């Protein structure tokens with residue numbers, strides 16, 4: 178909370194723009210209570226509010242008088258948005274909505290910023306009109322008093338407590354129960370769907386219009402994950418350059434840098450390439466996203482939506498899987514000290530591993546991507562000349578094995594064949610049993626989402642040796658799929674891909690790798706822990722840090738000394754020495 182407050186003071190002192198504030202929050206490296214106020218609450222009002230709503234709410238959002246959070250998930254339902262139970266019942270007599278949760282399982286849960294800070298929540302609730310229920314819509318609900326910050330009448334609100342790995346420690350993820358809370362009609366976001374004062378409902382022109390802005394958070398994840406992996410790999414590389422174990426070859430006295438071991442290189446160098454890959458792909462995705470949002474908000478043009486929705490979901494899935502795995506591998510590459518808080522590796526993992534679950538659980542949103550791809554394939558089957566999104570073009574291979582989709586690039590072609598094969602398999606299953614729920618296909622859908630994302634990542638990168646390493650590493654990990662797809666047919670072909678990856682790693686000298694991590698231009702303070710400082714004084718810094726821990730200092734040290742004496746006195750049955 179103190180950090181959140183200080184950031185707002187700095188914003189005022191320095192006239193930061195909203196983007197500058199967002200960047201400052203990002204640089205704090207901890208999810209903070211004020212974060213979702215801008216990234217979700219304000220952003221969604223901007224995208225889904227009417228002009229009048231924006232005029233009324235946005236100035237108060239920007240001044241932080243109104244502090245909001247985004248409340249969708251409930252105690253018993255998250256992924257299943259259709260299963261959400263919070264109700265907003267319209268009363269034409271008073272022109273108000275009565276917002277309530279019918280049972281304890283329908284209370285909101287996990288909501289970032291809600292536990293302590295927010296005084297408003299953007300609540301996803303089922304719209305109930307005299308004419309019947311109209312599905313989920315968004316409502317601005319005041320939850321705490323603007324004067325006293327106490328919960329308002331009918332509101333029960335609190336914090337859900339500590340999270341796994343002590344991650345999200347600063348974030349006040351909260352719960353909310355509403356009992357008959359009344360809000361004016363104007364508090365329903367009505368840019369797309371509308372409710373007249375007499376309760377007449379006007380649905381959105383296109384049912385996808387409202388979720389264009391919701392793609393925003395998802396679209397930002399791949400690049401953020403790329404940068405986080407970049408930090409973790411930079412820490413590991415710097416540490417492993419300084420760390421030496423075992424004698425040098427031929428009796429040389431200087432011990433070897435642990436980065437020079439083949440297995441350390443094979444673990445870290447592909448991760449370095451992966452970090453670059455997601456930074457490039459994330460940047461490309463955000464460019465596409467902003468183009469789509471402009472079309473959507475300015476002209477209600479949804480042309481780009483299916484492509485960006487599928488890409489942002491696929492990239493979110495693959496980037497969070499790959500980077501979370503890479504974060505942990507980078508920590509392990511530092512051996513024992515990697516497990517110390519001083520390495521900083523654990524902290525990055527703890528903060529970022531939840532990305533595999535929030536903004537849509539990876540296995541659940543993979544089905545959305547798979548569905549778009551299968552739909553596009555069925556369309557192409559029916560009308561071979563039909564227009565399909567640019568990044569779906571490889572799916573022609575599922576209909577014609579000889580289609581040239583990769584423009585002569587052999588590696589890209591392998592990735593195309595793999596994705597097209599998975600798609601063809603899934604499409605056959607769907608065609609054979611169209612009534613089966615999509616969840617029945619969730620495993621193959623997750624493999625297809627990964628394959629789809631891998632293609633986008635590869636084509637987003639400029640041609641460099643780092644890109645080659647990333648492509649080869651992607652192919653090595655995809656070998657089981659490539660074999661299944663018949664894209665790799667002999668043991669020798671599989672071996673050649675693996676050997677090419679090893680050769681690409683071997684080609685990078687330690688100085689290249691150090692240069693590639695320096696190129697991220699991280700300041701020491703951007704890298705948590707003490708082992709990666711630019712001056713290379715790893716052990717001195719570790720000793721300095723250890724000396725400063727509370728447990729080794731005056732008051733606490735003394736308390737603990739007494740506790741230790743009490744334990745040994747008790748064990749030996751002597752009279753207390755204290």
Ligand SMILES: Cc1cc2nc3c(=O)[nH]c(=O)nc-3n(C[C@H](O)[C@H](O)[C@H](O)COP(=O)(O)OP(=O)(O)OC[C@H]3O[C@@H](n4cnc5c(N)ncnc54)[C@H](O)[C@@H]3O)c2cc1C
Pocket residue numbers: 213247248249250254255256257286287288289345350531534535536537538539540541616619
């Ligand atoms: C750190 C953090 C912050 C969050 N912040 C917010 C917030 O600010 N606002 C908000 O509204 N929510 C927030 N959430 C909630 C989050 O969006 C949900 O937890 C997430 O969408 C997953 O939904 P769930 O919890 O219902 O998981 P579940 O759907 O219950 O998942 C449980 C398991 O079942 C599997 N599963 C479920 N359904 C299917 C299916 N159809 N097919 C295949 N597998 C399936 C999943 O893969 C998973 O393994 C946050 C969550 C976390 C962890």
